[in-house]
Amino acid sequence: MLALNNVEVIYNDVILVLKGMSLEVPQGKIVALLGSNGAGKSTTLKAISGLLKPEDGEVTDGEILFEGEKIHELEAANVVRRGIFQVMEGRRVFEHLDVEQNLIAGSYTRSDRQNVRQDIDVVYEYFPRLKERRRQTAGYLSGGEQQMLAIGRALMARPKLMMLDEPSLGLAPLLVREIFSIIRRINQEQGTTILLVEQNARIALDVADYAYIMENGRIVLTGEPAQLRDNADVREFYLGLNEVGTRKSYRDVKHYKRRKRWLS
Amino acid sequence: MDKFLQLTLTGLTNGAIFALVALGFVLIYKASDVINFAQGDFLLVGAYLTFGLISQVGLPWSVGMLIAIVVAVLLGIVVERLVLRPLIGEPIISVIMVTIGLSSLLRSVVIWIWGTMGAQFPSFLPSQPINVFGAVVPADRFIAIGLAAVLLVVFTLFFRYSREGIAMRATADDQQAALSMGISVQKIFAIAWSIAAVTAVLAGIIVANITELSFFAVSSIGLHVFPVVILGGLDSIPGAIIGGLIIGLLESYVGGYTPSALALRTVFPFIVLIIILMIKPYGLFGEERIERV
Numbered sequence A: 001m002l003a004l005n006n007v008e009v010i011y012n013d014v015i016l017v018l019k020g021m022s023l024e025v026p027q028g029k030i031v032a033l034l035g036s037n038g039a040g041k042s043t044t045l046k047a048i049s050g051l052l053k054p055e056d057g058e059v060t061d062g063e064i065l066f067e068g069e070k071i072h073e074l075e076a077a078n079v080v081r082r083g084i085f086q087v088m089e090g091r092r093v094f095e096h097l098d099v100e101q102n103l104i105a106g107s108y109t110r111s112d113r114q115n116v117r118q119d120i121d122v123v124y125e126y127f128p129r130l131k132e133r134r135r136q137t138a139g140y141l142s143g144g145e146q147q148m149l150a151i152g153r154a155l156m157a158r159p160k161l162m163m164l165d166e167p168s169l170g171l172a173p174l175l176v177r178e179i180f181s182i183i184r185r186i187n188q189e190q191g192t193t194i195l196l197v198e199q200n201a202r203i204a205l206d207v208a209d210y211a212y213i214m215e216n217g218r219i220v221l222t223g224e225p226a227q228l229r230d231n232a233d234v235r236e237f238y239l240g241l242n243e244v245g246t247r248k249s250y251r252d253v254k255h256y257k258r259r260k261r262w263l264s
Numbered sequence B: 001m002d003k004f005l006q007l008t009l010t011g012l013t014n015g016a017i018f019a020l021v022a023l024g025f026v027l028i029y030k031a032s033d034v035i036n037f038a039q040g041d042f043l044l045v046g047a048y049l050t051f052g053l054i055s056q057v058g059l060p061w062s063v064g065m066l067i068a069i070v071v072a073v074l075l076g077i078v079v080e081r082l083v084l085r086p087l088i089g090e091p092i093i094s095v096i097m098v099t100i101g102l103s104s105l106l107r108s109v110v111i112w113i114w115g116t117m118g119a120q121f122p123s124f125l126p127s128q129p130i131n132v133f134g135a136v137v138p139a140d141r142f143i144a145i146g147l148a149a150v151l152l153v154v155f156t157l158f159f160r161y162s163r164e165g166i167a168m169r170a171t172a173d174d175q176q177a178a179l180s181m182g183i184s185v186q187k188i189f190a191i192a193w194s195i196a197a198v199t200a201v202l203a204g205i206i207v208a209n210i211t212e213l214s215f216f217a218v219s220s221i222g223l224h225v226f227p228v229v230i231l232g233g234l235d236s237i238p239g240a241i242i243g244g245l246i247i248g249l250l251e252s253y254v255g256g257y258t259p260s261a262l263a264l265r266t267v268f269p270f271i272v273l274i275i276i277l278m279i280k281p282y283g284l285f286g287e288e289r290i291e292r293v
């Protein structure tokens, strides 16, 4: 459905951030994109959704294909019209609008306006808490409620592909689990394909069908969640697990070596 | 009592005109956080252009007015294309500086074509006196109040319920997030500027109808935009209307009850402006910044 082939992104004409990024998202699946801070995960999503321009970033090489067509030169509005919707990092709700107006903003590109009302109810079904707060100013919602609103707002566009940038950011573990189970439900019930960017590797690997790990602007490891969970590097760097009984000094050396291999 | 009523009516009608100009200002601010220093100058364009089309070209007033409105819409689109679009992603302050430039440009063009001399405006609005509880007010002054009232309702509904209105407020809140919704920020800016120009042009036509056409008088009304919006709140539609009416009334009373030699009337709005800035920096109805950690 979505394919990135050797994509290169440069900010401000000089800062090379994506260095030959390739990735594939098959229809109907949940694909996780993991990586540490500054790896280029958000940049990848923005390159897909056409949101690089306001930040003075540019796709300078490679191609981004959606349903077989090149999309990396489209305006953001046209990318949304094609069916790709990005839920940006940090929630980014419209603070001065109330909950329902935020949802209406999400439906901006819809041409079948008669169904918007009905879709608001669908969102309320997934997130009953939003319904209770429908007239409340979004800026005063709790962080978890704002994340629900950000996802609900994306649903309003009825996207084919929903891209979520760190939906677990700053939320309590229980709420993270709740939100991820809803993401799974959206994927199954609405048939929405999902590209999920996460720092929280554990939970991302739980819901994903397939995962990519990126470092320093390119993919370094891919596989099904089960494979990745067994991978020693992933266990150590992303799941925070150590092999029992390994001596510290030895581990540090290995750590360094693995790092080096990934970065080269 | 008679004098009081007369001053009140004059104040309200003047205030309604201030409110019309301020409405456009608020619209632009709401959509883009840009303080438009050229708002008052749209008034000049409206008044002089209509004068030119009707008195100098000889078109019927309805056609002249229609053309002026179309020009206002185009002006909004041109400003977006040539001025705002290249500045997307730049700090708001550069856009604000550009509106100062636009202000000088519009003024110079008006002076270049028509000069600063006064002229007799072809008053086409009905001006027969209307008697209100003993005070006499020409009919055209009431048109300003009617128009302000209608626009207040229309804009309020527009921002609360319509898709474009909500998109406009969303854009003001967070431009990049608005883009991610598929909202075309360019289109939103063009709409905001066009509507702002149209309301100001209409106000300009009404002003010229009520008084005679004078560069000084029309620009001084344009200057009222700042005290009005600072009083009402930069981003509040009802604030623009109420701010306009309050400034209009205060000015009228001050003018009527103090010796005219002191000319307090002219400085008064700016005294109000400074006081308001000290006690209520967001204005009477302004949106407060939402600070959450």
Ligand SMILES: Nc1ncnc2c1ncn2[C@@H]1O[C@H](COP(=O)(O)OP(=O)(O)OP(=O)(O)O)[C@@H](O)[C@H]1O
Residues within 6 Å of the ligand: A011, A012, A015, A017, A035, A036, A037, A038, A039, A040, A041, A042, A043, A044, A055, A056, A057, A089, A199
């Ligand atoms: N607008 C920008 N201008 C210049 N450099 C940028 C810009 N945005 C991001 N970068 C740089 O690009 C790199 C990747 O950033 P990106 O936001 O894509 O990382 P990320 O993987 O999403 O990280 P995080 O997990 O912290 O969100 C970083 O080094 C960052 O400093």
Ligand SMILES: [Mg+2]
Residues within 6 Å of the ligand: A041, A042, A043, A089, A165
């Ligand atoms: Mg990020």
